[in-house]
Amino acid sequence: MRTSEALREIYNRLLAHFGPQGWWPGDSPFEVMLGAVLTQNTSWQNVEKAIANLKNEGLLSVEALSLLPVEKLAEIIRPAGYHNLKAQRLKNLIALIEDQGGVAALLNQPTAVLRELLLSVKGIGPETADSIVLYAAGRSIFVIDAYTHRILCRHGLVAEDCDYFQMQELFMDNLAEDAALFNEYHALLVRLGKEFCRKSQPKCECCPLKTVGEQQED
Template sequence: MSTAETLELIYQRMLAQLGPQHWWPGESPFEVMVGAILTQNTNWKNVERAIDNLKRAGVFSFSALAALPTALLAEYIRPAGYYNIKAGRLQNLLFFIQEQQGDDVEIFLDQPLDRLRQQLLSVKGVGPETADSILLYAAKLPIFVVDTYTHRILLRHGLIEEECDYACVQELFMDNLACETALYNEYHALLVRVGNLYCKKKNPDCGACPLQGI
């Protein structure tokens, strides 16, 4: 079976057993962007608690978050963990956008993929996974997001070598799948679900997993 066929089979198996995941769980491109920073090294439940704090405090807007003292922003987002670092990273991104386009995230996101990716990666604290999450889920551009689960699942199924880095895994998907935002969106969301439910770091539950036998 070719790599393209195997990737297609993996997708179909996940979709058949788990169904569409309806990602990203954010109400607007701005919320997706904030969530992409807050979700670094934590789960989505904690991100939701942090975003709820910001909403309850009436500061969940571009201008309000950019104007908050960093220490206060850090307090609001404490449930997301690494809150001092994430408050700085979030404001780095907001200040960068302000410099480029003013306070309008949607205008900022309305740029060609390569240029926008380059800009996002130039912001301190925004790495490839965060940048690509913003590109795919907020800007709706066709780029594959790679995370720890993706790497682990592909490695366990012999599709990559241990040393295959972010760009190498991304290339594998993008060279072998149709270049479609909706497909990349659903595929990544399903991999995260499989990683969460079955393909844990220790004791993977292969017996119940849709990818058993591939």
């Protein structure tokens, strides 16, 4: 099975098994951006608690967060973990948004420019930047995470030492350029990684991807 066929087979099987995932949770592009930072190294349940705190305090706006002292912000987002570090990262993101003239002005930048602007923010790496580009701006870029790497490795689609950009190119070179497809695909891989392709004690025997990639060709 060729790489493009294997990737499409994986998607089809996951969609059939799990159904649409409805990602990314958020009432606005700005909320999605905040969530992308807050979800670093924590579960989404914890992020939801932090965002709920921000909503309850009436702080889900660029203006409100800009005026809020970083120490106060850290306490409000404490449920997301690493709260002091993430508070500063959110402040850095807010500074970029203000510098670019607002959320809409930033997200309307050409994809390559938007991505570089996000990567220039201290504390925002490729995964967080691409999550914002895909889920907040609706651009066709594939997000790579630890689940994706684990799944691809176990199915022989990439080597263990394959880096973020090589994996991203694998998807983008072998799938149609489609933001909706990339959105759903990434969400489905996360679901698989959590429920079946776990780091320890994976459920291989009942995995919906069992046998995929066994006959893959170069």
